[in-house]
Amino acid sequence: MTSPVDWRLYLVTDPHLGGGPDAVPRIVHEAVLGGVGVVQVRDKECDDDEFAARAAAVADAARRAGARVGRDVPVFVNDRLDVARELGLHLHVGQRDVPFGRARAALPGHLMLGLSIESDEQLDVALAGPGPAPDVIGVSPVWSTATKTDTAAALGPAGADRIARAAHRRGVPAVGIGGITAANVGLLAGTALDGVCVVSAVMGAPDPRAAAVDLLSRWTRARG
Secondary structure, rough: HHHHHHOOOEEOOOOOOOOOHHHHHHHHHHHHHHOOOOOOOOOOOOOOOHHHHHHHHHHHHHHHHHHHHOOOOEEEEEEEEHHHHEEEEEEEEEOOOOHHHHHHHHHHOOEEEEEEEOOOHHHHHHHOOOOOOOOEEEOOOOOOOOOOOOOOOHHHHHHHHHHHHHOOOOOEEEEEEEEOOOOHHHHHHHOOOEEEEEOOOHHHHOOHHHHHHHHHHHHHHHHH
Protein backbone atom coordinates (compact mmCIF):
# COMPACT_ATOMS: atom_id res chain seq x y z
CA MET A 1 0.00 0.00 0.00
CA THR A 2 1.21 3.50 -0.77
CA SER A 3 -0.41 4.97 2.34
CA PRO A 4 -1.47 3.68 5.76
CA VAL A 5 -4.77 1.83 5.84
CA ASP A 6 -7.66 3.69 7.45
CA TRP A 7 -9.42 0.88 9.32
CA ARG A 8 -11.92 3.11 11.12
CA LEU A 9 -14.86 2.29 8.85
CA TYR A 10 -14.75 -0.97 6.91
CA LEU A 11 -17.63 -1.87 4.58
CA VAL A 12 -18.58 -5.48 3.87
CA THR A 13 -20.86 -5.72 0.85
CA ASP A 14 -24.05 -7.73 0.50
CA PRO A 15 -25.54 -8.70 -2.88
CA HIS A 16 -29.17 -8.27 -1.75
CA LEU A 17 -29.28 -5.12 0.32
CA GLY A 18 -29.61 -1.83 -1.51
CA GLY A 19 -31.24 -3.12 -4.68
CA GLY A 20 -29.33 -6.25 -5.74
CA PRO A 21 -25.85 -7.04 -7.06
CA ASP A 22 -25.85 -4.39 -9.78
CA ALA A 23 -26.31 -1.68 -7.14
CA VAL A 24 -23.26 -2.70 -5.08
CA PRO A 25 -20.58 -0.72 -7.02
CA ARG A 26 -22.66 2.46 -6.78
CA ILE A 27 -23.16 1.98 -3.05
CA VAL A 28 -19.43 1.35 -2.55
CA HIS A 29 -18.57 4.49 -4.53
CA GLU A 30 -20.87 6.62 -2.42
CA ALA A 31 -19.73 4.99 0.82
CA VAL A 32 -16.07 5.68 0.07
CA LEU A 33 -16.93 9.30 -0.66
CA GLY A 34 -18.56 9.32 2.79
CA GLY A 35 -15.48 8.02 4.58
CA VAL A 36 -15.31 4.24 4.21
CA GLY A 37 -11.60 3.34 4.22
CA VAL A 38 -11.70 -0.40 3.42
CA VAL A 39 -14.11 -2.54 1.40
CA GLN A 40 -14.67 -6.29 1.44
CA VAL A 41 -16.68 -7.99 -1.31
CA ARG A 42 -18.76 -10.82 0.15
CA ASP A 43 -21.12 -12.97 -1.90
CA LYS A 44 -21.53 -16.62 -0.99
CA GLU A 45 -24.06 -17.46 -3.71
CA CYS A 46 -22.58 -16.81 -7.17
CA ASP A 47 -19.87 -18.81 -8.94
CA ASP A 48 -16.27 -17.64 -9.21
CA ASP A 49 -16.66 -16.12 -12.68
CA GLU A 50 -19.63 -13.99 -11.66
CA PHE A 51 -17.98 -13.13 -8.37
CA ALA A 52 -14.82 -12.00 -10.18
CA ALA A 53 -16.85 -9.69 -12.42
CA ARG A 54 -18.67 -8.22 -9.43
CA ALA A 55 -15.45 -7.83 -7.42
CA ALA A 56 -13.72 -6.08 -10.32
CA ALA A 57 -16.61 -3.62 -10.58
CA VAL A 58 -16.46 -2.91 -6.86
CA ALA A 59 -12.68 -2.47 -6.97
CA ASP A 60 -13.04 0.02 -9.82
CA ALA A 61 -15.72 1.94 -7.92
CA ALA A 62 -13.55 2.07 -4.79
CA ARG A 63 -10.53 3.19 -6.82
CA ARG A 64 -12.44 6.02 -8.51
CA ALA A 65 -13.99 7.23 -5.28
CA GLY A 66 -10.68 6.91 -3.45
CA ALA A 67 -9.03 9.07 -6.08
CA ARG A 68 -11.66 11.74 -5.49
CA VAL A 69 -11.00 11.83 -1.74
CA GLY A 70 -7.25 11.45 -2.10
CA ARG A 71 -6.54 8.09 -0.49
CA ASP A 72 -6.03 4.43 -1.32
CA VAL A 73 -9.00 2.23 -0.38
CA PRO A 74 -7.96 -1.42 -0.18
CA VAL A 75 -10.48 -3.95 -1.46
CA PHE A 76 -10.62 -7.45 0.03
CA VAL A 77 -12.53 -10.42 -1.34
CA ASN A 78 -14.15 -12.83 1.06
CA ASP A 79 -12.89 -16.43 0.87
CA ARG A 80 -12.26 -16.58 -2.92
CA LEU A 81 -8.52 -17.15 -3.04
CA ASP A 82 -8.37 -17.75 -6.79
CA VAL A 83 -10.29 -14.55 -7.50
CA ALA A 84 -8.04 -12.54 -5.20
CA ARG A 85 -4.98 -13.83 -7.03
CA GLU A 86 -6.53 -13.25 -10.46
CA LEU A 87 -7.58 -9.67 -9.73
CA GLY A 88 -4.71 -8.70 -7.44
CA LEU A 89 -7.06 -7.97 -4.55
CA HIS A 90 -6.58 -8.58 -0.86
CA LEU A 91 -8.22 -11.61 0.77
CA HIS A 92 -10.19 -12.22 3.94
CA VAL A 93 -10.85 -15.72 5.24
CA GLY A 94 -12.96 -17.09 8.05
CA GLN A 95 -12.36 -19.99 10.36
CA ARG A 96 -14.28 -22.34 8.05
CA ASP A 97 -12.81 -21.08 4.76
CA VAL A 98 -9.50 -21.99 3.12
CA PRO A 99 -6.92 -22.42 5.94
CA PHE A 100 -4.99 -19.26 6.72
CA GLY A 101 -1.55 -20.82 6.17
CA ARG A 102 -2.52 -22.21 2.78
CA ALA A 103 -4.02 -18.88 1.74
CA ARG A 104 -0.94 -16.95 2.86
CA ALA A 105 1.37 -19.29 0.95
CA ALA A 106 -0.68 -18.95 -2.23
CA LEU A 107 -1.31 -15.20 -2.07
CA PRO A 108 1.36 -12.82 -3.42
CA GLY A 109 3.28 -11.20 -0.59
CA HIS A 110 2.18 -7.64 -1.38
CA LEU A 111 -1.48 -8.55 -0.86
CA MET A 112 -2.98 -8.38 2.62
CA LEU A 113 -4.69 -11.34 4.24
CA GLY A 114 -7.32 -10.85 6.93
CA LEU A 115 -8.70 -13.49 9.28
CA SER A 116 -11.93 -13.72 11.25
CA ILE A 117 -11.41 -14.39 14.95
CA GLU A 118 -14.27 -15.50 17.20
CA SER A 119 -12.41 -16.33 20.43
CA ASP A 120 -9.22 -15.91 22.42
CA GLU A 121 -8.26 -19.47 21.51
CA GLN A 122 -8.54 -18.81 17.77
CA LEU A 123 -6.35 -15.74 18.14
CA ASP A 124 -3.74 -17.73 20.06
CA VAL A 125 -3.59 -20.25 17.21
CA ALA A 126 -3.39 -17.52 14.56
CA LEU A 127 -0.50 -15.77 16.30
CA ALA A 128 1.41 -18.88 17.37
CA GLY A 129 4.54 -20.07 15.64
CA PRO A 130 7.05 -18.43 13.34
CA GLY A 131 4.75 -17.98 10.34
CA PRO A 132 3.28 -14.65 9.25
CA ALA A 133 0.49 -13.16 11.32
CA PRO A 134 -2.71 -11.86 9.71
CA ASP A 135 -2.53 -8.33 8.35
CA VAL A 136 -5.81 -7.60 10.13
CA ILE A 137 -8.28 -9.57 12.20
CA GLY A 138 -12.04 -9.26 12.11
CA VAL A 139 -13.31 -9.72 15.68
CA SER A 140 -16.64 -11.45 15.23
CA PRO A 141 -19.39 -11.17 16.22
CA VAL A 142 -19.48 -8.17 18.51
CA TRP A 143 -23.26 -8.42 18.60
CA SER A 144 -25.58 -10.90 16.90
CA THR A 145 -26.60 -9.98 13.37
CA ALA A 146 -29.10 -11.09 10.77
CA THR A 147 -26.67 -10.65 7.86
CA LYS A 148 -24.45 -13.55 8.97
CA THR A 149 -25.95 -16.41 10.95
CA ASP A 150 -23.08 -18.96 11.09
CA THR A 151 -21.23 -17.16 13.86
CA ALA A 152 -20.17 -17.90 17.41
CA ALA A 153 -21.69 -16.32 20.50
CA ALA A 154 -21.57 -12.54 20.64
CA LEU A 155 -18.42 -11.17 22.31
CA GLY A 156 -19.77 -7.80 23.35
CA PRO A 157 -17.55 -4.72 23.67
CA ALA A 158 -15.51 -6.22 26.53
CA GLY A 159 -14.70 -9.40 24.61
CA ALA A 160 -13.87 -7.47 21.45
CA ASP A 161 -11.60 -5.17 23.44
CA ARG A 162 -9.75 -8.11 25.01
CA ILE A 163 -9.07 -9.77 21.67
CA ALA A 164 -8.02 -6.50 20.04
CA ARG A 165 -5.53 -5.79 22.80
CA ALA A 166 -4.01 -9.25 22.42
CA ALA A 167 -3.71 -8.74 18.65
CA HIS A 168 -2.01 -5.38 19.15
CA ARG A 169 0.72 -7.08 21.16
CA ARG A 170 1.74 -8.71 17.88
CA GLY A 171 1.23 -5.51 15.91
CA VAL A 172 -1.97 -6.75 14.24
CA PRO A 173 -4.85 -4.29 13.78
CA ALA A 174 -8.33 -5.43 14.76
CA VAL A 175 -11.75 -4.40 13.52
CA GLY A 176 -15.06 -5.41 15.07
CA ILE A 177 -17.96 -6.80 13.06
CA GLY A 178 -21.44 -7.98 13.87
CA GLY A 179 -24.57 -5.98 14.58
CA ILE A 180 -22.84 -2.60 14.46
CA THR A 181 -25.09 0.37 13.70
CA ALA A 182 -25.09 4.11 14.14
CA ALA A 183 -26.95 3.61 17.40
CA ASN A 184 -24.27 1.46 19.04
CA VAL A 185 -20.99 2.29 17.28
CA GLY A 186 -20.11 4.74 20.03
CA LEU A 187 -20.13 1.88 22.56
CA LEU A 188 -17.04 0.46 20.83
CA ALA A 189 -15.08 3.69 20.66
CA GLY A 190 -13.54 3.10 24.08
CA THR A 191 -12.20 -0.33 23.09
CA ALA A 192 -8.86 -1.17 21.51
CA LEU A 193 -10.53 -1.86 18.15
CA ASP A 194 -8.96 0.05 15.26
CA GLY A 195 -12.31 0.35 13.55
CA VAL A 196 -15.67 -1.21 12.83
CA CYS A 197 -17.07 -3.26 9.96
CA VAL A 198 -20.62 -2.64 8.86
CA VAL A 199 -22.93 -4.28 6.36
CA SER A 200 -26.59 -3.26 6.52
CA ALA A 201 -25.86 0.08 8.21
CA VAL A 202 -24.48 1.29 4.86
CA MET A 203 -25.60 -1.26 2.26
CA GLY A 204 -29.23 -0.90 3.27
CA ALA A 205 -29.20 2.85 3.86
CA PRO A 206 -31.23 5.15 1.59
CA ASP A 207 -28.16 7.40 1.31
CA PRO A 208 -24.97 5.32 1.69
CA ARG A 209 -22.70 8.37 1.64
CA ALA A 210 -24.61 10.07 4.43
CA ALA A 211 -24.72 6.82 6.42
CA ALA A 212 -20.93 6.49 6.16
CA VAL A 213 -20.41 10.12 7.18
CA ASP A 214 -22.67 9.61 10.19
CA LEU A 215 -21.00 6.37 11.33
CA LEU A 216 -17.50 7.78 11.01
CA SER A 217 -18.49 10.97 12.78
CA ARG A 218 -20.04 9.05 15.69
CA TRP A 219 -16.95 6.83 15.98
CA THR A 220 -14.56 9.78 15.84
CA ARG A 221 -16.50 11.89 18.34
CA ALA A 222 -16.78 9.03 20.81
CA ARG A 223 -13.05 8.32 20.50
CA GLY A 224 -12.38 11.89 21.55
